[in-house]
Amino acid sequence: MLKLGEGTSFAIIASDVIYPTGSGNEYGDKFFHPYKDYDAPIYAIPGNHDWYDGLGGFMRVFCDSPPLKPQPDRGLRGLLWRKPETIDETRLEQARALRGKPSQQAVQPGPYWAIESDSLLVVGVDTGIRGTIDKAQTAWLRRVSLDPRPKILVTGKPIYTRNDYKPSPLEEGGTIDDIVRDPAHRYVAAIGGDVHNYQRYPVKVGDRVIQYIVSGGGGAFMHATHTIDRVDVAGVLEDEFKCYPLRGDSLSFYSQLYARRLRMRWLYLTPAEAVCLMSQHIKNEPVRTPEGPVTITRRMRWAARLLGAWPWPFRLPVDKVFHRYLSELSDWDTPPFFKQFLHAEVTPEELTLRCFAATGCLGQELDPPLEDEVRISLA
Numbered sequence: 510m511l512k513l514g515e516g517t518s519f520a521i522i523a524s525d526v527i528y529p530t531g532s533g534n535e536y537g538d539k540f541f542h543p544y545k546d547y548d549a550p551i552y553a554i555p556g557n558h559d560w561y562d563g564l565g566g567f568m569r570v571f572c573d574s575p576p577l578k579p580q581p582d583r584g585l586r587g588l589l590w591r592k593p594e595t596i597d598e599t600r601l602e603q604a605r606a607l608r609g610k611p612s613q614q615a616v617q618p619g620p621y622w623a624i625e626s627d628s629l630l631v632v633g634v635d636t637g638i639r640g641t642i643d644k645a646q647t648a649w650l651r652r653v654s655l656d657p658r659p660k661i662l663v664t665g666k667p668i669y670t671r672n673d674y675k676p677s678p679l680e681e682g683g684t685i686d687d688i689v690r691d692p693a694h695r696y697v698a699a700i701g702g703d704v705h706n707y708q709r710y711p712v713k714v715g716d717r718v719i720q721y722i723v724s725g726g727g728g729a730f731m732h733a734t735h736t737i738d739r740v741d742v743a744g745v746l747e748d749e750f751k752c753y754p755l756r757g758d759s760l761s762f763y764s765q766l767y768a769r770r771l772r773m774r775w776l777y778l779t780p781a782e783a784v785c786l787m788s789q790h791i792k793n794e795p796v797r798t799p800e801g802p803v804t805i806t807r808r809m810r811w812a813a814r815l816l817g818a819w820p821w822p823f824r825l826p827v828d829k830v831f832h833r834y835l836s837e838l839s840d841w842d843t844p845p846f847f848k849q850f851l852h853a854e855v856t857p858e859e860l861t862l863r864c865f866a867a868t869g870c871l872g873q874e875l876d877p878p879l880e881d882e883v884r885i886s887l888a
């Protein structure tokens with residue numbers, strides 16, 4: 510990121526800045542220290558994990574707001590919900606010094622905002638915990654969307670993910686995607702975090718194409734992509750859909766994780782075996798052709814079924830159950846990590862979005878691999 514981000518004007522974190530509970534006392538280790546050498550401002554929109562702390566840490570760090578007063582919770586929520594931590598101001602001040610250069614400073618007006626350039630407007634919305642925005646933010650979003658420039662939406666909840674359509678609702682009715690699809694608003698892309706991988710769906714809306722992107726694979730554990738079935742949502746063809754990690758790499762990664770955890774060596778699928786299994790199931794041409802012939806065996810098929818590569822009544826937790834209960838037990842410290850980030854470049858005529866892998870391998874730090882690229886006309 511430091512190499513490819515050199516000379517960029519700013520960076521954006523698309524939700525879930527501090528994982529898992531958004532504590533203001535964790536910003537030193539999880540924000541200021543990791544990004545201390547990035548020599549430009551960083552803006553963010555909060556995700557559900559930032560809201561688990563009542564948004565106190567987020568507002569203190571990004572909006573320079575005074576410490577928020579905790580609001581009393583009544584009933585069952587008051588008994589069970591995590592109480593926000595009181596921020597250690599001395600510790601926070603020491604952490605801020607890690608990104609203390611004038612070129613790194615930024616204060617945003619709130620948890621939702623718009624960044625202006627001559628050629629493009631970047632609009633960030635705060636979808637909270639449940640993915641809904643209230644009347645005040647909706648009125649602001651409608652007003653900002655009338656600006657004549659082309660736009661990117663950055664949102665905490667992706668609109669298309671896992672071959673499914675999940676438009677965030679507006680409190681007053683309708684969805685955020687209704688605003689994005691209105692041709693008068695000129696949105697060319699909608700980028701959502703929350704899901705820990707990369708996906709891109711080029712959706713045809715009338716006589717134009719809007720790029721719907723999932724870009725939440727920068728931190729925490731990796732959400733599987735091998736559980737995404739053959740893509741057909743909103744008329745997007747399988748070969749038009751892009752993801753990172755590739756399905757075969759995802760299947761191989763999870764097979765290695767569970768083979769180690771359960772001490773069942775037969776579960777492990779090599780990358781070449783996993784690619785062939787996924788290609789046979791999805792019925793697509795693999796992006797990378799495996800070296801040498803691969804004979805698919807019964808053992809490999811059983812492993813793939815148990816790992817959720819296709820529907821099966823008995824399978825290991827690799828999706829929602831894994832996310833909720835096992836992710837903290839699956840810390841993975843051996844490259845490759847299958848993380849990713851986006852690089853955006855804009856001219857008056859064109860917006861270029863590139864997805865780069867961040868694997869933890871030294872050679873790929875020196876020469877980061879490009880996993881996906883899309884060029885969008887702004888004419």
